[in-house]
Every structure is written in C-alpha cells, then in structure tokens.
Amino acid sequence: MLQTNFIKENTALVIERLTKRNLDATPIVENIIKLDDDRKKTQQELDNLLAESNRLAKQIGDLFKEGKAAEANTLKLQTAELKEKSTTLKEQQNSINEELTQLLYQLPNIPNQLVPNGKTDADNKLIFENKKQVSLAENNKLPHWELAKNYDLIDFELGVKITGAGFPVYKGKGAKLQRALINFFLNEAEKNGYQEIIPPLMVNEASGYGTGQLPDKEGQMYYVTEDDLYLIPTAEVPITNIYRDVILKEEDFPIKNVGYTPCFRREAGSYGKDVRGLNRLHQFDKVEIVQIQHPEKSYETLEAMVEQIKQLLNQLNLPYRIVRLCGGDLGFTSAMTYDFEVYSAAQEKWLEVSSVSNFEAFQANRLKCRYKDKNGKTNLVHTLNGSALALPRIMAAILENNQTENGINVPEVLVPFTGFNLIN
RNA sequence: GGAGAAAUGGCAGAGCGGUCGAAUGCGGCAGUCUUGAAAACUGUUGUACCGCAAGGUACCGGGGGUUCGAAUCCCUCUUUCUCCGCCA
Numbered sequence: 001m002l003q004t005n006f007i008k009e010n011t012a013l014v015i016e017r018l019t020k021r022n023l024d025a026t027p028i029v030e031n032i033i034k035l036d037d038d039r040k041k042t043q044q045e046l047d048n049l050l051a052e053s054n055r056l057a058k059q060i061g062d063l064f065k066e067g068k069a070a071e072a073n074t075l076k077l078q079t080a081e082l083k084e085k086s087t088t089l090k091e092q093q094n095s096i097n098e099e100l101t102q103l104l105y106q107l108p109n110i111p112n113q114l115v116p117n118g119k120t121d122a123d124n125k126l127i128f129e130n131k132k133q134v135s136l137a138e139n140n141k142l143p144h145w146e147l148a149k150n151y152d153l154i155d156f157e158l159g160v161k162i163t164g165a166g167f168p169v170y171k172g173k174g175a176k177l178q179r180a181l182i183n184f185f186l187n188e189a190e191k192n193g194y195q196e197i198i199p200p201l202m203v204n205e206a207s208g209y210g211t212g213q214l215p216d217k218e219g220q221m222y223y224v225t226e227d228d229l230y231l232i233p234t235a236e237v238p239i240t241n242i243y244r245d246v247i248l249k250e251e252d253f254p255i256k257n258v259g260y261t262p263c264f265r266r267e268a269g270s271y272g273k274d275v276r277g278l279n280r281l282h283q284f285d286k287v288e289i290v291q292i293q294h295p296e297k298s299y300e301t302l303e304a305m306v307e308q309i310k311q312l313l314n315q316l317n318l319p320y321r322i323v324r325l326c327g328g329d330l331g332f333t334s335a336m337t338y339d340f341e342v343y344s345a346a347q348e349k350w351l352e353v354s355s356v357s358n359f360e361a362f363q364a365n366r367l368k369c370r371y372k373d374k375n376g377k378t379n380l381v382h383t384l385n386g387s388a389l390a391l392p393r394i395m396a397a398i399l400e401n402n403q404t405e406n407g408i409n410v411p412e413v414l415v416p417f418t419g420f421n422l423i424n
Numbered sequence: 425g426g427a428g429a430a431a432u433g434g435c436a437g438a439g440c441g442g443u444c445g446a447a448u449g450c451g452g453c454a455g456u457c458u459u460g461a462a463a464a465c466u467g468u469u470g471u472a473c474c475g476c477a478a479g480g481u482a483c484c485g486g487g488g489g490u491u492c493g494a495a496u497c498c499c500u501c502u503u504u505c506u507c508c509g510c511c512a
Contacts, residue, residue: 039473040473040474040475043473043474043481044474044475044480044481046481047473047474047480047481047482048480048481050480050481050482051480051481053492053493054480054481054493056492056493057442057491057492057493058442058443058493059492060442060492060493061441061442061443061492061493062442062443064442064492065442072492073492075492076492077492078492079492079493080492082492083492247471378471
C-alpha cells in the first residue's frame with residue numbers, strides 16, 4: 001500500500017497518476033488525509049494522558065514506599081478519571097486506525113508515468129515484437145491439446161478423473177519436456193546470479209497481505225479452512241515474504257531469488273476456449289524471479305529482467321512480443337508491468353507467458369521490508385518479480401509451432417535436458 | 425495426537441509488581457594507543473508514532489485481563505524444545 005506521508009506530500013500527483021487506472025481517488029485520498037490528521041490529534045491527547053498516568057503511578061509508588069498510604073490513596077482516586085478518558089481515547093484511536101488501514105488497502109499502486117492510459121489490453125503499448133512468425137502448412141495446424149493427445153504427452157481427461165478440470169496429467173515425453181523446461185529456466189536464472197529457493201506451497205494470512213493478494217483477491221486462491229492456509233497462486237508470495245519484517249543493509253542489494261513451484265489458481269468465472277488445453281489451468285508450473293532492490297535502481301533492474309526473459313524466449317526460438325500494460329490492465333500492486341506473449345501458431349493467437357513488474361515500495365510497505373541507508377535512516381525497499389517463465393503456454397507454443405509431418409521438434413537448448421530431440 | 429518445559433534487544437543471557445527500554449557478555453560502530461594490525465582501554469549501539477525542538481508515548485512471541493502501576497500475576501492463541509504415540 002501507499003505510505004500515508006507520501007500521499008500527503010504528493011496528493012495531486014497521486015490523484016493524477018491514479019486516473020491512469022481510470023480511478024478517481026479524490027474522495028479516498030481526502031478521507032485518508034483527514035483521518036491521519038485525526039489520528040495525530042488523538043494520539044497527542046492520548047500520549048499526554050498516558051504521560052500523566054505514568055507520573056501519578058510513579059508518585060503513588062513513592063508515597064507507599066514512604067509509608068504515606070493516605071496520600072497515595074487520594075492520588076489513586078485521580079487516576080480513575082484519567083483511566084476512563086484514556087480508554088475512550090484508545091478505542092477512538094483504534095477505530096481511526098482501522099478505518100485508515102481499510103482505506104489504504106483500497107488504494108492501488110500509482111502507475112509509473114510511462115504507463116499508457118487505457119482501459120483494456122487493447123490499449124497496451126507494444127514494445128517489442130519478434131517478427132519471424134511461424135506459419136504452418138495447412139495439414140500441420142493441430143492445436144496443442146490434439147498434439148498432446150496424439151503423442152500421449154498430456155492427459156486432460158485423466159486429470160478430470162483424479163481431481164477436476166484444469167489439473168492435467170503429464171506423461172512420458174510430455175513430463176520429461178516439462179521437467180526439461182523447469183531445469184532450463186532454473187539454470188538460466190542461476191547463470192544470471194539468482195539464488196534458488198524451494199519455498200512452501202501454502203502460506204498464511206500475513207503472507208497473503210504482504211504481497212497484496214489479500215484482502216480482496218481471496219477468491220483467486222485455494223483456501224484450506226482447517227488450517228487457515230492458502231495455496232500459493234505464484235512463488236512470488238512465499239519468496240517475497242521471506243523479507244517481511246526485515247531490515248536490510250545497503251550492501252545486501254540486489255537480492256535475487258528464483259523459485260520453481262506449482263501455482264494454484266481457482267480462476268472462477270473463466271470459461272470457453274480460453275480454458276481449452278493448457279491455456280488456463282488451476283494448477284500449473286512456473287519459475288519465478290524475484291528481486292529486492294534499492295529504490296534508485298529498481299527501474300534499471302526491471303529492464304534487466306525484461307532482457308533476461310527475452311533471452312529465454314530467444315533461446316527457445318519462439319515468436320513473442322512484449323507489451324507495457326496500460327493503466328486499466330495494470331495489476332493492483334504494480335507500478336509498471338511488461339507482459340510477454342508467445343505466438344501460438346495453431347491457435348493463431350498470443351498467449352501471455354510472463355508478467356514482469358516493479359512494485360516500487362507498495363509491497364515493501366505492507367511487508368515492512370526496509371533497508372538502512374548510509375545515514376542510518378530506514379527506508380522502504382523496492383520489490384520486483386517476473387515469470388521466467390510460466391510453463392504451460394510455453395509448452396503449448398513449443399508443441400504447436402514445432403509440429404511437422406514427422407513429429408514435434410524439441411528446441412535445441414532443451415535437448416541436453418530431455419535426452420531426445422523429436423517427439424513422434 | 426498425548427504429557428511436560430520455555431519464548432526478553434543482532435546473538436547469548438539476567439530480570440523481588442514500581443528505581444526496567446530492560447543488568448551482563450559477545451558482536452557491530454566510533455575513538456585512544458600502534459608504521460599497520462591484533463590486544464587493551466573509552467564511548468556508542470532496537471523499532472515505530474507524535475513534536476521545530478526539548479521531550480513524550482508504545483513495544484520483552486500475539487491478543488485479552490487483574491492493578492494506581494505488568495517483562496514480572498491471570499486467561500487465551502501461536503511457536504520452539506523434551507518425552508510418548510504415529511509416519512514418508
């Protein structure tokens with residue numbers, strides 16, 4: 001969430017930037033400012049009352065020690081009134097804080113000035129497009145779900161039997177190809193200086209709040225009521241929450257972690273051809289890169305992450321494009337996001353395979369992740385993350401784009417991991 | 425899952441209900457000494473909020489309670505350790 005002080009000092013900017021999200025934040029912002037003023041006022045009063053009580057308590061103690069019980073008891077009477085007042089004030093303070101927090105939770109991150117205005121993904125700005133698009137021969141235009149079936153790589157019906165729709169079963173060469181991709185992605189991240197993490201796949205409520213899935217997006221996550229835990233929708237959640245309530249040193253930057261995990265998403269309300277095959281799943285594999293950076297360096301880091309992901313797609317030899325999300329399409333917690341989309345030649349459409357974001361201090365504020373600067377002052381860090389990469393749609397594109405009369409060619413960089421170069 | 429013990433500052437570890445934001449040791453930082461380093465010595469060393477400042481307030485695992493006053497007493501939750509049971 002945004003910092004109250006930042007909102008107060010940059011009110012016009014906050015409101016103006018949020019119009020990029022087609023949001024008029026004026027009423028919320030004004031309310032926040034008013035509540036914060038109230039909060040300060042009540043706190044001052046409360047602090048004075050408590051200071052007075054503390055003084056009296058000390059006096060009473062001294063009097064008792066000197067054996068002046070009568071005087072002490074007189075003073076005791078005074079404290080009753082103070083206590084009553086401070087209890088009321090404390091309650092007031094709590095409800096103000098509660099209301100303030102609720103409002104702050106409602107406010108999304110302010111978009112970077114580069115974020116284009118717009119409402120839907122049609123307004124996203126094309127940043128890069130790899131021109132060489134695959135055009136398949138007429139008789140070689142099978143969608144990946146048919147290829148998966150023909151070569152017995154992925155069994156969707158079996159997943160339905162075992163669990164339900166959206167939980168595919170990978171088999172044989174399908175499973176090996178999947179594992180090859182995971183290893184390839186992890187190795188590449190390691191080459192780029194990331195530390196590998198294997199995090200828990202379930203997180204508690206505090207972690208959900210830390211990265212911004214909660215409140216509001218609980219509908220997207222699977223929830224285990226018995227133990228009050230959420231299945232992670234992305235490795236971002238556990239990996240970023242490593243740094244919740246942590247104070248870093250300036251020389252710790254940059255912190256670079258990578259994690260492969262399955263991801264679980266309820267995807268309530270999705271239907272039709274969007275969910276066909278591997279296009280949208282309830283459980284899918286993803287390799288996620290997460291960085292914690294000095295605020296001054298976060299945008300240069302974002303660009304580096306984009307470059308890193310480009311290299312992955314180049315090596316896999318897949319046609320792709322990069323868009324900068326417009327305000328209307330931008331995630332709640334993000335200040336700027338690039339989406340990567342691969343071209344799926346048989347479906348003839350672009351599939352999102354990565355989302356790379358700079359959250360600036362938005363998550364850090366919730367996480368209370370800070371660093372001490374040279375002057376010993378603590379400031380919020382910036383957090384970033386990106387998929388590098390999400391597996392199913394990469395798998396779909398590989399299957400579709402590389403299909404031939406004789407079978408499906410495995411991208412060269414994966415062959416060392418698969419041990420085969422053709423699926424037939 | 426059952427029984428018991430515990431949770432204090434970066435770490436270790438004291439702490440009769442008032443003088444405790446908290447002894448002491450280690451570590452960190454600054455300085456003295458030294459050609460330099462080590463050792464020794466001296467000082468300093470948590471977070472947040474309010475305040476121009478002086479200063480004030482809150483925090484001893486979380487929440488609640490008793491009391492004029494709680495790190496200290498009570499309740500509750502969480503976590504850790506030991507023993508038993510179960511188990512990959």
